[in-house]
Each structure stands twice: as structure tokens, then as C-alpha cells.
């Protein structure tokens with residue numbers, strides 16, 4: 001070792017720098033620099049060292065020219081403090097559509113553009129890595145963070161994530177694909193043991209990450225808080241080394257989720273497992289590493305390997321390249337991107353012909369529902385963003401030249417002012433996530449007397465009811481109060497529909513929620529339903545574009561909307577809500593909550609449509625579903641072998657209606673009967689058409705690697721595509737197949753290891 005102070009880090013002298021580092025410096029580099037994080041006043045998003053409100057840093061070692069790098073949440077935009085003490089300058093960031101909305105575009109080019117804009121804001125705000133994309137699977141509609149995630153399907157998750165990652169990283173900033181892995185619930189997330197078969201783990205929960213790693217080389221991956229089959233992800237060598245690096249070829253760094261020291265998991269085990277950066281970092285972890293090496297418990301080779309990976313990461317960052325951050329991103333350009341991506345991510349669930357509003361026939365609208373006036377642009381927790389503004393329904397309609405009832409505006413605005421104060425005054429301190437710093441809150445719906453509703457009919461040409469739902473980090477959703485509608489909301493829908501329909505006027509429901517809600521009991525009443533998700537800060541404009549037909553809806557659901565939440569096979573093993581969930585638990589206070597020590601994945605591979613389609617259960621809206629103002633026809637597909645490793649599917653999609661629009665071709669594959677049980681069908685490819693004029697058509701060509709048709713064969717620790725005749729079904733939802741073709745394939749196998757073996761016998765669902 002040399003202590004030559006002249007050695008300064010360059011992209012091509014990493015070996016030399018490692019040689020020059022002391023053990024203390026090496027240990028320091030592996031532990032995040034937000035050392036005040038666990039002090040009494042520190043909270044997630046508190047004052048980090050360099051950029052106020054950024055989540056964490058990697059530490060600087062100035063002696064060797066190693067700069068600190070800054071890690072910011074993520075994923076719907078840059079989450080930093082919007083204001084700073086002693087300065088008038090603001091640091092708002094564009095709020096882009098949440099993950100569920102982005103994925104619902106099924107448009108990887110568009111998601112790539114969003115990624116570019118987010119990458120740009122990351123670096124313009126002097127950050128190096130955005131802590132996203134969120135890639136956990138929608139195992140169940142009750143997960144509080146589903147809004148940050150993409151889908152119940154791993155292929156869609158992987159493809160959308162890869163597009164986002166490529167976009168961000170094209171700007172010279174990095175991502176952290178999170179939370180690796182099987183973090184599909186918030187309840188007791190820092191301790192829960194996710195007990196899952198190797199097959200469901202590999203085939204569903206890890207596959208999206210695999211696709212993203214192979215296709216987009218994320219700079220970083222974030223290991224999750226939970227355990228998998230009895231081992232914490234963060235200390236899980238099978239997960240972080242065998243699977244992530246050896247099987248998939250991941251070259252970047254792994255950072256932990258934000259927990260610091262955890263009981264029962266020594267930092268040195270995390271280092272050995274392949275965790276390169278401990279976040280947010282506690283000084284004691286540095287000492288643990290130093291002592292570990294000195295006592296011989298930790299091999300210096302493990303430390304050097306992780307240090308090397310850290311340095312390889314650092315030389316790519318804007319901080320290392322001394323990028324001159326402007327603190328001044330192009331909000332106008334980015335607003336256009338967020339508006340356009342929401343245009344394509346919003347899903348039209350029902351339309352009896354009332355939409356689009358043509359020729360200015362709707363001049364005045366009666367706007368009901370508190371979220372019409374306090375529109376939710378995103379979810380809560382670390383995934384919230386502080387945008388410069390949010391366009392609500394009132395403003396969005398106004399911008400489109402449509403007036404709204406002044407009486408209702410007055411009632412709702414006053415109510416929201418009152419509700420905000422009351423809500424904050426009554427908030428239990430343990431409910432940290434209900435602080436506006438962690439995102440917009442949802443206030444209870446005000447009960448409107450039917451007389452008040454009736455009075456609105458004369459002055460308006462149509463009614464809109466916005467049904468809002470908020471959810472986020474730390475808490476899962478409750479069936480009765482969050483998945484289902486409550487009494488006020490039901491009364492509002494019934495009263496408004498009765499009053500407006502009696503006068504022959506239409507009613508449109510806008511769902512302003514990050515996740516799935518119950519619709520089956522009330523969807524018969526309104527004339528149209530738009531699932532707007534939480535579509536970012538331009539939300540009201542994006543919705544107005546669709547209502548007025550300026551844009552034709554082309555979003556498709558990326559998860560099944562069940563009739564009842566209990567219809568999902570996973571619900572019986574999905575934990576209930578914990579009311580007193582506190583910051584202490586969130587940052588790892590150590591005692592598991594009784595009754596939630598583990599979650600059995602008994603539904604196994606039957607998640608989402610894989611369950612509903614295999615077991616023939618009715619749904620409210622199927623996976624892949626979304627209406628358009630035009631109609632499309634699919635030709636007979638051509639399916640042929642492309643070399644020996646892939647299948648090529650091409651199909652012509654034609655706009656057979658009267659307005660321009662885009663359509664998504666979804667390829668579901670049915671496997672032949674073989675030794676392994678298979679779901680009825682699985683999404684294996686998709687493509688979105690360009691905007692097609694009436695009568696126009698486009699050939700969409702998709703390639704499916706044969707290895708992506710494989711299932712995980714636990715008995716032989718291998719991927720296996722069994723020989724036989726495969727049926728390729730193409731349609732615009734999992735329940736609306738327009739054309740099929742078959743192809744015979746030979747057997748394909750790919751050996752892996754016996755990683756993540758379960759410690760407990762699970763009673764797995766079988767056909």
C-alpha cells in the first residue's frame with residue numbers, strides 16, 4: 001500500500017487508487033455519508049449533506065480525489081426539498097406520472113423520454129442517482145406502494161423499467177432499480193419473511209429485474225428490507241451475487257435500502273453478500289468493517305471487490321465529472337413530456353358513447369369530489385415529488401375552455417381548507433407519512449346533500465365526479481376504507497347520476513388513485529369512467545385532452561381489476577393494515593410485529609391474470625384492458641422461428657374506426673401440456689402502434705427469446721422450455737384475443753443454481 005497523496009481517481013487508474021487506500025478509507029467508502037440520518041430529528045428526506053432533501057450520499061475521500069455522490073428519490077421525479085433555509089430560490093421538480101400510470105402507456109419510447117427528463121433533472125439538481133425505478137410486482141391490489149411499481153406481470157415490468165433506465169442513464173445520471181426483491185407489501189416490511197417457491201421467485205418476482213439488468217445495465221440496484229425464505233435480502237449472497245451477478249451479469253453496485261445497522265444482520269455479512277454501499281450509513285458500520293478485517297472475520301478481498309465496484313460507479317457520475325448543475329431544469333419542456341405520458345397512461349374503462357365531447361357541446365361542467373379541486377399528482381412517502389404546481393380538474397377544464405360550477409368550486413375549496421387544518425391537527429405523530437412533506441394527503445369526502453346536487457343540473461351540461469385515493473410507503477391499503485368506496489362516495493355517485501340522468505346529461509367518473517379500487521358495484525351508473533391514476537403535475541390538462549378528444553385514449557391496465565379485493569388468490573395471505581406503523585419500524589426497529597413475521601406466497605405463480613385466467617374467475621376489468629375512441633382490427637399473425645433461439649411474431653393492426661388512435665398488440669403464449677404446470681397464458685411480448693389515421697395500418701414485429709418462454713424447473717435448478725406446440729394469442733387484453741397462430745418448438749434448458757431454497761413447506765395452489 002502506498003499513501004502517495006498524489007494519486008487522484010481517474011477512470012483508468014482504479015487499481016492504483018485501491019492500492020493507495022487505507023483500510024479506514026475503504027471501509028468509509030462502503031458506508032453512506034448521511035451520518036446524521038439516525039439522529040433524533042432526522043427523517044427520510046431530511047437535510048442530507050449536499051443537496052437538501054436528497055435521501056443519501058456515498059462519502060467523499062478528498063485525499064484521493066473521490067467525490068461524494070448524491071442519491072435522490074425517486075421514482076416519479078427528483079424528490080428534494082423545494083425550499084432552502086436563507087434562500088428565496090426554489091427547487092421544485094417535475095412530478096411525472098406514477099409508475100402504474102407510466103406502465104399503462106405500454107409505450108417504451110415514451111417511458112424512455114420520461115426517463116431522459118428525470119435523468120436531466122437529477123443531474124441539474126446536482127444529484128447522481130435517482131432511486132428508481134420501483135420494480136416490485138403488484139402481487140396484490142392492497143400494497144401501499146403499488147403506485148410506484150409497474151405491473152402484476154414481470155415482462156411488462158422489466159421492459160418498462162429498462163426503457164426508464166435507458167432514458168435516465170442516457171443523460172449521464174444513474175438509477176437504482178428497487179427494491180430487490182420480493183418487497184410487494186409494506187406491512188412489517190423491514191422484518192417480514194417472504195416465503196416463496198423458487199419458481200415464483202425466479203419466474204415472477206425476479207424476472208422483471210432480470211430483464212432490466214440484461215437490457216439496460218442499471219448503475220445501481222437497491223436491496224430490499226425484507227427477508228426471502230429466512231434470509232434478509234441485504235445479506236443474501238444467493239440473491240445479490242449468485243443470481244444478480246453470476247446469472248444475469250450485473251456490473252453495477254448494490255446499495256441497501258435505508259436501514260443502517262440492523263439487529264441479526266452484521267454489516268460484514270452484507271459486504272460479503274455483495275452489498276457495496278450501506279445506506280443511509282452509520283459510522284458504527286465503518287468500524288464494523290474495519291474490525292471485521294482486522295479480526296479476520298471479513299476477507300479484505302471482499303472489501304476490495306466492493307470498493308472497486310464503488311469506484312467504477314463513481315467515475316461515471318456527474319459529481320466525478322464535475323457537471324455544472326444549473327439548479328434550473330427546463331420545466332416547460334418537461335411539463336409537455338409529463339402531459340403526453342399521462343395522456344397515454346390514463347385508461348378509459350367505460351364509455352357509453354358520451355366521450356369525447358365534440359364540437360364544444362359541453363360548455364359547463366359540475367365538478368364533484370374533493371380531488372377535483374385538490375388533484376393527487378402522486379403518492380406519499382419517499383416516492384412523492386414536490387412539484388411547482390399541480391393542474392387540477394378545475395384548471396384543466398378551464399384551460400380547455402370549459403367552465404365549472406362556481407357554487408361547487410366555492411363549497412369544495414372552503415371544505416379543503418378546513419379539512420387540511422383539521423387533518424394535520426388530528427394527525428397521530430406516529431403517522432409520519434401523513435405529513436404533507438411526504439406528499440399530498442387525501443381528505444375525507446364531504447357529504448353533499450341531494451338538494452345541492454340537484455341544483456347543479458340546470459347550470460351544467462355534464463357532471464364529473466373525481467374519486468381520489470392516496471397510499472404510500474409504510475402502510476398497506478385497507479379493503480373497506482381504501483379499496484372499496486365509502487358511503488359518501490357511493491351517495492355522491494348515485495345522487496349525481498340520478499339527478500343528471502333525469503335531465504339527460506352525462507356523468508363521468510375520474511379515478512384519481514395510484515392503485516386499483518372496487519368498481520363493479522357502481523360502474524353501471526356513470527356514462528364513462530377514466531382511470532387517471534396519479535398522473536403527475538399536468539394531470540388536469542392530460543385528462544381534459546382526453547375528455548375533449550384532443551387525444552384518443554390508448555392506455556391499458558397493467559394489472560387485473562378484481563370484482564372484490566378478496567378475489568385475488570394472494571389476498572388471504574396478504575397482511576392487514578397496521579395502524580400504529582411508525583418511523584421506528586420503518587427504519588428497522590427490530591421487533592417484528594406479532595402476526596406479521598412472515599407471508600406465505602401460497603398462490604405461487606398464480607399472481608394477477610395468471611390466476612384469474614387459469615382458474616376462470618370473473619374480473620371487473622382484465623389485465624391489458626383499455627378503451628379507445630376508435631376501433632382496431634388485427635390481421636392473422638405470422639409466427640416463425642428466428643434462428644434457433646427466438647420466435648418472431650408479426651401482425652398488422654388497422655384502425656377501422658373514424659378517429660386517429662394507437663393500439664397495443666399483446667402476445668399471450670399458451671404452452672403445450674408438459675411436465676411443469678403452466679398458467680393458462682402468459683404475456684410474452686407487446687408493441688404499441690404509432691398514431692394510426694382512420695383506415696391506416698402498421699405491421700408490428702416482436703421478438704420473443706425462447707428462454708423467455710421457459711419456466712423455472714425447481715427439481716433441476718434450471719430454466720426449461722418444454723418441446724411442443726406453442727399457441728401465440730394476440731389481442732388487446734388478456735380476455736380479448738383477436739388472432740392466434742401456433743409454432744412447434746424444441747426443448748430449451750438453461751442451468752442455474754439452487755439459490756433461494758425455501759426453509760418451510762408451503763401449501764402451494766395447484767390447478
Ligand code: BGC
Pocket residue numbers: 044045055073074131178179257258382
Ligand atoms: C424506501 C426507498 C427509498 C429510501 C430513501 C426507503 O425507506 O423504501 O424506496 O428510496 O427510503 O428515501
